[in-house]
Amino acid sequence: xxxxxxxxIFLLVIVTLISVLQNAFFATKVEREGKEHxxxxxxxxxxxxxxxxxxxxxxxxAVMWCAGLCLNQxxxxxxxxxxxxxxxxxxxxxxxxxxxSTPGYLFGKRVLAFLILMCIVGIFNFLLLRYFSSDYKDxxxxxxxxxxxLLLIP
Amino acid sequence: xxxxxxxxIFLLVIVTLISVLQNAFFATKVEREGKEHxxxxxxxxxxxxxxxxxxxxxxxxAVMWCAGLCLNQxxxxxxxxxxxxxxxxxxxxxxxxxxxSTPGYLFGKRVLAFLILMCIVGIFNFLLLRYFSSDYKDxxxxxxxxxxxLLLIP
Amino acid sequence: xxxxxxxxIFLLVIVTLISVLQNAFFATKVEREGKEHxxxxxxxxxxxxxxxxxxxxxxxxAVMWCAGLCLNQxxxxxxxxxxxxxxxxxxxxxxxxxxxSTPGYLFGKRVLAFLILMCIVGIFNFLLLRYFSSDYKDxxxxxxxxxxxLLLIP
Numbered sequence: 001x002x003x004x005x006x007x008x009i010f011l012l013v014i015v016t017l018i019s020v021l022q023n024a025f026f027a028t029k030v031e032r033e034g035k036e037h038x039x040x041x042x043x044x045x046x047x048x049x050x051x052x053x054x055x056x057x058x059x060x061x062a063v064m065w066c067a068g069l070c071l072n073q074x075x076x077x078x079x080x081x082x083x084x085x086x087x088x089x090x091x092x093x094x095x096x097x098x099x100x101s102t103p104g105y106l107f108g109k110r111v112l113a114f115l116i117l118m119c120i121v122g123i124f125n126f127l128l129l130r131y132f133s134s135d136y137k138d139x140x141x142x143x144x145x146x147x148x149x150l151l152l153i154p
Numbered sequence: 155x156x157x158x159x160x161x162x163i164f165l166l167v168i169v170t171l172i173s174v175l176q177n178a179f180f181a182t183k184v185e186r187e188g189k190e191h192x193x194x195x196x197x198x199x200x201x202x203x204x205x206x207x208x209x210x211x212x213x214x215x216a217v218m219w220c221a222g223l224c225l226n227q228x229x230x231x232x233x234x235x236x237x238x239x240x241x242x243x244x245x246x247x248x249x250x251x252x253x254x255s256t257p258g259y260l261f262g263k264r265v266l267a268f269l270i271l272m273c274i275v276g277i278f279n280f281l282l283l284r285y286f287s288s289d290y291k292d293x294x295x296x297x298x299x300x301x302x303x304l305l306l307i308p
Numbered sequence: 309x310x311x312x313x314x315x316x317i318f319l320l321v322i323v324t325l326i327s328v329l330q331n332a333f334f335a336t337k338v339e340r341e342g343k344e345h346x347x348x349x350x351x352x353x354x355x356x357x358x359x360x361x362x363x364x365x366x367x368x369x370a371v372m373w374c375a376g377l378c379l380n381q382x383x384x385x386x387x388x389x390x391x392x393x394x395x396x397x398x399x400x401x402x403x404x405x406x407x408x409s410t411p412g413y414l415f416g417k418r419v420l421a422f423l424i425l426m427c428i429v430g431i432f433n434f435l436l437l438r439y440f441s442s443d444y445k446d447x448x449x450x451x452x453x454x455x456x457x458l459l460l461i462p
Binding site: 005006007009010013014016017019020021023024027050051054057058061 | 370435
């Protein structure tokens with residue numbers, strides 16, 4: 001039974017693993033800065049960047065998995081990868097301001113909006129299929145696959 | 155294959171989406187307060203309320219999905235909606251005290267306890283079904299559906 | 309349909325429930341310390357320990373569920389239990405330092421690395437099965453079951 005399930009989620013699992021490794025990278029950075037006690041502001045900055053990333057991490061995971069399960073895993077995993085790249089840029093470029101107005105933060109918003117849209121489209125498609133027996137899944141998957149490429153535009 | 159899965163989780167996905175939109179609303183509030191630098195305590199309050207909500211968010215998601223998968227999605231999603239309403243009340247009514255003794259916090263506890271109970275009942279039912287081949291699922295679903303209405307009592 | 313799913317995840321659900329109860333225990337500790345206003349440093353310590361535990365909680369959940377879904381739930385749930393014991397030790401033994409160098413933190417790292425390895429092995433196995441039709445799942449499950457016992461070594 002499980003191999004059927006794995007077939008539909010393995011890309012999501014891979015993205016989740018990459019995000020976990022990225023979390024570990026962030027945590028190592030924070031730990032290393034915490035041990036060098038001569039630089040207080042640098043630790044504050046890294047710690048704040050890490051907290052901002054961690055705060056939105058459950059939201060990102062939930063939205064990516066919902067989008068992947070409801071519609072199709074390929075565009076969801078692709079959007080997830082882009083989110084991770086944006087998060088990396090955000091973490092590296094974080095300059096210690098409390099106002100989160102770096103480009104990375106805005107980029108993350110767009111990816112999350114795309115994933116939320118995928119969820120909504122997937123659920124609407126399911127409801128259409130259930131009550132009107134009209135299935136647009138193939139069309140929708142093609143459209144989302146094409147639309148996910150638009151995320152690459154900076 | 156996936157449409158069978160979606161049929162059993164689409165209510166949970168909808169609640170998750172609403173919770174994500176609520177998270178975005180909270181984050182926007184914090185960002186807006188952070189930009190107005192003339193009011194320091196208001197930012198502290200909003201930021202603390204946001205952190206309290208975010209800290210319990212993965213717990214809530216995990217419990218809701220487990221309850222929905224183990225027993226039935228309808229009462230789990232209903233309890234999730236009530237939790238989100240309680241969280242909204244908590245966020246709005248948060249007055250900056252570090253002790254979390256607002257009514258909203260207590261309300262959240264009750265909903266989580268109900269969801270944990272649903273998980274336990276669902277697993278017990280599965281184990282009964284497996285080892286004694288006695289299935290009480292229909293009765294249990296009826297009872298949990300009725301019991302979830304009790305969460306509306308303030 | 310759902311009882312088939314529950315059969316493959318019920319151990320993971322049980323571990324998730326235990327972790328939620330542990331979270332509730334941590335939150336109660338923080339709340340109790342917050343109400344006793346005469347001891348400021350104790351509250352700081354407990355609050356910091358709680359935040360460190362909560363920060364890594366979504367990561368742990370994501371990795372455990374992925375490992376359980378991709379390969380086998382029994383070793384994943386076992387590793388999860390060990391992680392929870394390590395977290396408990398970490399929380400109790402946390403002495404207020406910001407550098408997270410207690411034994412508990414290192415222990416958690418090893419469990420997470422084991423779970424990540426399980427995910428990778430599971431996905432490789434799935435890809436082998438798909439493209440080369442060679443299934444090593446039984447062998448892998450036996451190896452991971454044996455390997456999970458190694459986590460008990462302190």
